Amino acid sequence: MPSHPPATTPRTPGRRTVVAGAGLAVGAATLGSPALAATRPLLSTQARHLVGRFSYGVTPALAREVRGRGGARAWFDWQLSPGRISDRQGDALLGWFPHLSWSTSRIAAENDSGRVGGWEVMADYQNWLLLRRMKSRHQVLETMTEFWENHFNVPVSADGVYTYRKHYGDVIRARALDSFESLLQAVSVHPAMGMYLGNAVSDKDHPNENQGRELLELHTVGLAAGYDESDVVDSARILTGWRVDMWDTWAAFYDRGSHYRKPVHVLGFRSANGSGDGRKVTREYLHYLAHHPATAQHLAAKLAVAFVSDTPPASLVRHLAHVYLRHGTQIRPVLRALVDSSEFRHSVGEKIRDPENDLVATYRLMGVDVAKPTDPDRAAHQLLWQASTMGMMPMSWPAPNGQPIAGAAWASPSRVMGSMSTHYTMAGGWWPNKGIHYPKPTSWLPAPTTRFDHLVDHLARQILHRPASDTLQQACREAVATGGHEQVDKNHPVMLWLFPRLLTTFFDSPDFLRR
């Protein structure tokens, strides 16, 4: 094994430099690589934490954007108004998947004629979502759209929903930072939700209880609210009338003849419900549920689990619930309160990255670029299969509760193996291999010749947005059996056949898989 003595006394950056270098590239300045020091300053640990939780990977470009906005907290506020942030790259993605601009009747007709299956439209939708998360500048909006679309889960494979599913997602994205009530009002009567949970075919004589129950249990007050079976039945009765002419015209309409017209009583909500037009009582009922303290508690806990830790302190949940009610179910004030909490600040690295975030962050942090697809075998059409290897495809969780947001569910051997397989396959640039650009190994070299430990540190800064720890340095030395002081250039085995083994080590590390 070739080994060159170091020219100067080595100084391996460790965890100490992470602390010391808060906000500045202190570690880089010691590495003797001027280009590095000049162009790769790191965000502080807290800034990396905030941006990391509300994005799909802190790339060097995103870090520049954050600095340009005056810091992480200012960046977050700026991101909360996505309408004011131009996003040409994200917007252009719709043009990559022409089926996603089709009307409901067109989707149905193409499916019925066998030309383009509904499942193909849905695959486009899933890939489009992954690409939006990858390329959109609206990182906070995409993060919150994912959260709410999962909260109001309508799996793409549910019967018939391919006709309305893209529209359903658009409805959620448009309100993802607005108020919970506006979200609830829009999704609860949306044809996609109605078809999935049976409300689209429910009627007054035999109400289908499915949506009436999940509206209470999952979407709003939660089981802890203590409703009983008669509440569930009346909840379903209130929702009767919102129908879809499934498998025929696919028209969504309100049918007065289907609406149950007798007094209803759910928790503290009462209505004489005497009109055949139950749309008003639906709105009043949803308003009641959105503003219910149990809903505030339920949503606050869920947001805290998603963005703070799997076991958030009760004090934080109470605080967020209070903010939610005080601001009339507005989402932005709750998110600000969350990121400003000491509980959030103290949760660095406590969340496990879920498979979808893992996949998207791997693309972003590996610097892999996906091109507009020209054929079905292009990378833009393969993303969801990669997600499947890791354990979950977007919007395909088969039950109305949505996929788990607590990280423990994703801490399984099957997920570990799936993630490692995907990381390694991409580190080698082996698949997907069409309509995609992987950086050349040599483009990761900070200088034509560099010491191995300096190379590792350089990679850690770009991929993990922190200097390499001693543990990571050791793991990298072991992965490619190379000494820390060895000089590496483009002809060194590490930059040739060993490079995928080196690169994948960063993505298989706790510093990547925990966030």
Next chain:
Amino acid sequence: MTSAAPGGDCCPEYAALNRRSVLRGALALGGATFMVGSATVSASASSPTPASAVLVVLSLRGGADGLSLVVPYGDPGYYNARPTIAIPQGQLLAGTTDGFFGLHPKLAPLSAMWNAGSLAAIHATGLTVANRSHFSAMEEVEEADPGSSARIGWLNRLVSTNSDGSPLQGVGIVNGTPPTEISGPVPLMTIGSLDDASIAADDQWDTDPAGKRRRSLHTLWDHDRSALGVAVRSTLQATADLTPAVAAVDNSASYGGSHLGQALAAAARIIRGNVGTEVITVDQGDWDMHVDLGNLDGGQMLGNADDLATSLAAFFGDLGDQAGKVTLVTISEFGRRVLENGNRGLDHGWGNVMFVAGAGVKGGRYYVDQQQGWKPLSDDLESDLHVTTDYRNVLAEIVAARFGSPVSKVFPGLAPRTIGFMQGA
């Protein structure tokens, strides 16, 4: 042997070890012959402790309608409540009617097992108090520890009574996240498919005999205290021990192409690989039939029942010389309402049927609680199949008969009642 030895100082989860672990540790010293109970076990240096019994738990997710799978045709209430979706007596599976119950005709692939007495059905089982929430009921059923907030699955407790530190003692075959029933303090294995059960880059190109890739991953994760750290260490250990299962013949082509068939085909390979697995979980989804459960002319029940029976029959034909060890039980979070709704479907209900098949089963017959008997079905809006057998008693009878594990540890607080469907119960 490249995985961390259990009992080594790397990993906190291996701190507590017992009989199986002592045995496994001894085996690691070299090939040897040991007495386990009355059986003589020979093993090579690296093989895990073989299992003397295997339990496969098949979860029918979404709340399967037990009244369609095992039809109480002798109860007129069944026909009153289901004007469009009831199955006529004359259409029930030939040879399975006993004067009151009969099997859904799509369960025909299971006829041979029924007739051979290796398949039994226990009806009107479930939680002792109705829980109609999928998610809450699933947790309650799978933790099987009422009143506790420990959040430990009953299969995790079962394995813990006899743990040797090998994650392969329990294997979840999953399509996503692990089920509650195997979750808990004992680290267990989950796989999506057996052919993908390996560590990327731990391959023939990794020419270092010590395994550079594995050593590197140990460095990264051995001191990580998160749940992910446990999962990575389990993966490192289990993939090394899983080799005989991966090498076992894959007969999945004979199972049909369904998820369930593929999962059971993988289960059969793990069992034939004889890698020490005692517990395997598999799932079959899509039982939540609020709309278009249907009848024999069409609807969702036809396909699900056919998939269930086809996959189970293939599985029990694919166990080779391990067949005498394997018992399978089906479970669902709740049954469905007796009265059909307006959409040829059924809303969430209460009682259900459980099937038990394979080793030790006194089958070819239906069981209901002997003291309470069958409670007649009614056709009012909220009528349920009333539970007369606590589902834990079904599981406990299997645990006692096949594993000899203390039921009180696996099902805390349960006052066991013998149903009598297992030999030696």
